[in-house]
Amino acid sequence: MRAVRQCTRSACDRSAVATLTYVYADSTAVLGPLSTSAEPHSYDLCDVHAERLTVPRGWDVVRLATDFVPAAPSDDDLVALANAVREASRSTPQATVPAKRPGSAAPAPVTHRLPEPAADGEIGRRGHLRVLRGEGE
Incomplete structure (x- = not known):
C-alpha cells in the first residue's frame, strides 16, 4: 500500500499533491504533479503551498500542472x-x-x-x- 507523503513545509500536516524542484543553473523552479517517489533534492508541497509558491527575484517558475488535487486511494x-x-x-x-x-x-x-x-x-x-x-x- 502506498504511504501518504506530507507537505515538506514546516508545521504543515497536509498531504502533498505537488513536487517542487529547483534548476539552479537556469534560475528556474519547476512545480509539477506529485512524483512517484520522494527525491532528496525536491520538495513535496500541499495544495495551499503549491498555489502560494514564490521564487527569488529574477527566477522563473514552470508550472507543469495548475490543478493540484490529493490522490485518492487506488x-x-x-x-x-x-x-x-x-x-x-x-x-x-x-x-x-x-x-x-x-x-x-x-x-x-x-x-x-x-x-x-x-x-x-x-x-x-x-x-x-x-x-x-x-x-x-
Missing part, C-alpha cells in the same frame, strides 16, 4: 488491504519461533499454538494489529 490499495485481512482471518493462528537444534548451527522452526480467543474475539496478533474472529465462526 483500487489496488484497497483490494490489497481487503485481501490481507481475509487471508489473516482464514489462516490458522500459529507463531513460528526459531530455536537451535542441539549440535547444529542452523535454527530449527518450532511452532507454538496461540492461546484460545480472548473474550473480545481476538484470535491472533502481529505487532499492533489484532485478528478478530468473524461473526460466522
Whole structure:
C-alpha cells in the first residue's frame, strides 16, 4: 500500500499533491504533479503551498500542472488491504519461533499454538494489529 507523503513545509500536516524542484543553473523552479517517489533534492508541497509558491527575484517558475488535487486511494490499495485481512482471518493462528537444534548451527522452526480467543474475539496478533474472529465462526 502506498504511504501518504506530507507537505515538506514546516508545521504543515497536509498531504502533498505537488513536487517542487529547483534548476539552479537556469534560475528556474519547476512545480509539477506529485512524483512517484520522494527525491532528496525536491520538495513535496500541499495544495495551499503549491498555489502560494514564490521564487527569488529574477527566477522563473514552470508550472507543469495548475490543478493540484490529493490522490485518492487506488483500487489496488484497497483490494490489497481487503485481501490481507481475509487471508489473516482464514489462516490458522500459529507463531513460528526459531530455536537451535542441539549440535547444529542452523535454527530449527518450532511452532507454538496461540492461546484460545480472548473474550473480545481476538484470535491472533502481529505487532499492533489484532485478528478478530468473524461473526460466522
